[in-house]
Amino acid sequence: MKFFKLLSYDIVNGIIYRYKKYLIVVLVFFVFCIDLFRTISSYYAHSDAVKPAITMADYVFYIFKGMKEYIPAGNEPFKFPAIWIIVQLLPAYITLDYPYNDLESFGQHVLIRTGGRIFWWLSKCIWNMLSVIIFYFMAYATIILFCIFAKIPIKFEITSDPKFLSTIMEVEHPLIASPGEVIVALFLLPPLISLGLCLTQMTLSLFFRPLYSFGITASILLSSAYLVSPFLVGNYSMVMRNSIMMEGGVNTGGGIIAASIMVVLSIFIGSIYFNRYDILKRE
Template sequence: MKLQILSDLRQGIIRYYYKYIIIFFVACTIAIQFFLKTNIYIKKYNIADETSVIDCFIYMFKGMKEYIPSTSNPFNVPFDFLLFNLILGLLIGYYPHKDLHGMGLQMMIKSKQRIFWWSSKCIWNMATVISYYAAIYMGILIAGMLFKTQITGEIHKELIHRMLGMEIVGYKQFEIIIFVGLLPIISSIAISMFQMFLSFLVHPIVSYIIIIILYIFSAFYMKWFLPGNFLMFYRNYIVNPNGIHIFPSMMVNMIIILISFIVGYFYFRNVDILGKE
């Protein structure tokens, strides 16, 4: 299994290193735009506080406010929310399916242990998500260093309120770290695991479309069982009294991950691999 994992990491991540460099530059560009905007708001409203990297994290993963349907409030999915998540969906989409009809099939037949192949793909999936977010976080940090911002976890409430209309009160530091650092990664792993399993059950393109629909539904409905909500800072209870909480969000993610892994295993244990070529 070790050889299988190393092969997946090499063929599925390291081989496509340039994609993560592109993601890094996209994140860095958006972060630079944010810090340029902060200078405008600081001067306009005479804000004394300096910006920090955590402010940029919140900006990057803000998503959209809870949507309340009305004739005067048309529904518009935020571009940056879709951009980051659909790029990740593209990274997840094709490699496992391609490997099943290539080197992966040979390794699966040779080892006679389909659980090793599927487990390796799940590890690759998680590693891909972590690498993706690492590129984003590095882009934010580099942009912050260029603008000599504070590398801290302190939120500058007045600035965030002026820029994003968020009222952030009564929070604990670890909650902010979870909502902008840990929860997006775990949620993306859950969604990516679900997408990967669906790509074998139906087709990579169909699974990608289903994930797009999931994101749109998550933007339209602020529900605890729609994991797309966990990727939007606007949707947590620190900002919205009716928003999502950490524990149920993590539970939903863990359930999606476990179900995707277990159902995927039973699927590959019984499917005719040679017949799917």
């Protein structure tokens, strides 16, 4: 019963009372949808090319595609994947400081009354995961609602038109994958990687201040943009780095395993460390 009281406390104070942060999600994804819509309309208004049947999956792909492999040679500059970075940092920002601030304020009294450090930590882990799930729910819901109002078909097939892919999506090679593989790459891997990163960030906040742990998260993502590696987990959340898009890309199964390991280790290490954590000596 104490655990469920803790969890309800975290849901109310860590999600409901912080609803304004989630409104940012709607605004950001709406802007991204508008950006693609205007780009498509402008291009085909000044081109002889026939506009293909754009689908909802194209909008999701545009936002979560990331960037192709960067090869630091020749005259091609590094193109910063701004949209992808924003999308990945937003859930990290939303889940950044609530546990830390909670311990600095009323959370200490709650922890002392309940007498269960493990319960407190597990409750924060569930709060963290719920926050990430809500983030992606609102993100995908915003895209779907935009497509409904813009009369864009709600389909999970990415447009295969080569001209559209090369000019609008900046994809050099067509995506060759089954609908199931596309759905996993677009709708499963990004949330899973965010779950792993956000829980890892929260665990690191026990050792460092939240701002430093956020910096570590940002560094992992930036490194992932520069290098294609299964050990840089940000690669798994970029569709263009997936093996269904590029030869030698990261594997979907590997992404699921990596995210699962991060989640389990974060919960386990955090529970052990927090059980010995001196909350009275916090600076």
